[in-house]
Amino acid sequence: MSIYNFCAGPAMLPPEVTEALRADLLDWRGLGRSVLEISHRTSAYQELRERTEANLRRLLGLGPAYTVLLLQGGASGQFAMLPYNFLREGDCADYLVRGHWGAKAARQAARVGRVRTLADPEAGWDPAAVYAHVTTNETIDGTRLPENFPRPVGPLCADMSSDILAAPRDYTRYDFLYAGAQKNLGVAGLAVVAAEHEFLSRARRNLPAAFCYLEHVRADGLYHTPNAFAVDALFHMTEWLLAQGLETVWARNARKAAKLYAELDRSAFWRPLAPKGERSLTNVVFRLPSATLEAEFLVQAEAQGLVALRGHRALGGLRASLYNAFPEKGVDALVAFMRDFERSHG
């Protein structure tokens, strides 16, 4: 039986990536050791990092005006680091809050300094804010921020953990973007950060180094012993994305989401939760007529290899996460199962 893993993260990996990682645990690049046992001071690791960074730049369309950092700790680590580095006493940051993760980011920043939250970017950004922060996709609420939202005058930062590289986007519109790797970019334990130089140069100095962007830049990504395994996974993921072709991945993502939303819209038995204009491409959330039916749905789905469909505990219901590596036939299998389920329970 094929297993289709709808987990919101850590997400399903392409089988090619898992196989490459298994090979790298046996003998990495003919060095007679696994990638887990290599010093980060070797040319082999240096080359891995450089190739990974080059792949990322190519995929994101970011030129030399950006610094790319591969940091430990995921996006939640960035919820703390970003304000700690940029939000000085007396300053204020603007946080757009349209879901659980935006709210979480804003709450963390408020532990560091002054934060204003707004629910709608049309309401107007504070021109004096040291930075504005948005969450491009809300995994729990199943919503995405439309691409054409009004940009603030000042620096724009974004948590893109759940939709980075999932659809076309102009990444140069952002001065600072970050993403935990475990959804679209590989495995947990790594945050991908890209920062525009001028903005980055405003960061605080002389912070404890592990928390300090400019120290990580100064140490050329080697302040910590890096999480080489997660960097290797990111390398293989970016190679996979380049080999597939982003246009192909994006077209497939659009088809995957369209198929599932079409099924949800077909019958009143399904209750999609996100407003139509804001539906997430990567996280489809819905409910059934009753909690009993939802529980039954989860049990039967799991028995058919459709796993991790339970919604986030904050919202309940069901959630299908369809990141880059999630195969289209997994959506077909889910839709077929949904039709059967509605027929027998509707």
Added chain:
Amino acid sequence: MSIYNFCAGPAMLPPEVTEALRADLLDWRGLGRSVLEISHRTSAYQELRERTEANLRRLLGLGPAYTVLLLQGGASGQFAMLPYNFLREGDCADYLVRGHWGAKAARQAARVGRVRTLADPEAGWDPAAVYAHVTTNETIDGTRLPENFPRPVGPLCADMSSDILAAPRDYTRYDFLYAGAQKNLGVAGLAVVAAEHEFLSRARRNLPAAFCYLEHVRADGLYHTPNAFAVDALFHMTEWLLAQGLETVWARNARKAAKLYAELDRSAFWRPLAPKGERSLTNVVFRLPSATLEAEFLVQAEAQGLVALRGHRALGGLRASLYNAFPEKGVDALVAFMRDFERSHG
């Protein structure tokens, strides 16, 4: 040809652990998915974490008076987190500095608050210090702190990254101990922290959660998406240590170090760097009569599968790291090679 990897970290893993990790990338616990693709909210992950923590407690001899945390970011992350959580304005912390890593820890703490450094614990601790900090083993200098150093009156914290579980030790002598996992406990991307409750309760609250010990405790280790792969590696390492038996591992470590130091003491050709009473069990540093000979030594050693013997760039020379997973026959091979090398170059 067997490869013996003397890297100071990330270190060599037991082949049994690498094999277990490879299997876990294929199908973890019969779930039809790899350990990289499992939600940290599942009972399977919860069980992994609980078993890992139980193994650690058993190995370290720590009872319920301690909280065990598995955090991202390694020991360097703890250089920042420890003072950020405990060193308030007006307070002072005592840092014992006897090598590169102790100095680095003290410098990081000095970015947060007031720090006094001392070179010799016999000189007397400051009874008013909010905590004292020691580094039990210096990987670069190749020295270890004798076990019977005078204990401060107040809380005692220790970076044990490079010799945790390498030899018998009373861990309950410490109120707070931490170790990056990539030397004796598995792979990079994880810090093992054990903290005594009363001390831990003095930590600051309302810090940005990723930097805040009490938030990690409150979230039961799930504030971040954890680095499940590194936790799984730690699980297999602790299982391996328990299966080997700590007494066996310790006796082997003692033999490994004794054999290498005996060779270094046998002839004036070798110049061991650490003072005899402070020699590290896990990091043996030495020089040859000239830099030219050292370069030649590295090339020839590598050709025989004895890799990563270059000393840290801060000190130069040669370094053989002999952590728990390093096999005794690797030391025999190194000693045999050294004899040949001295014969042809001495």
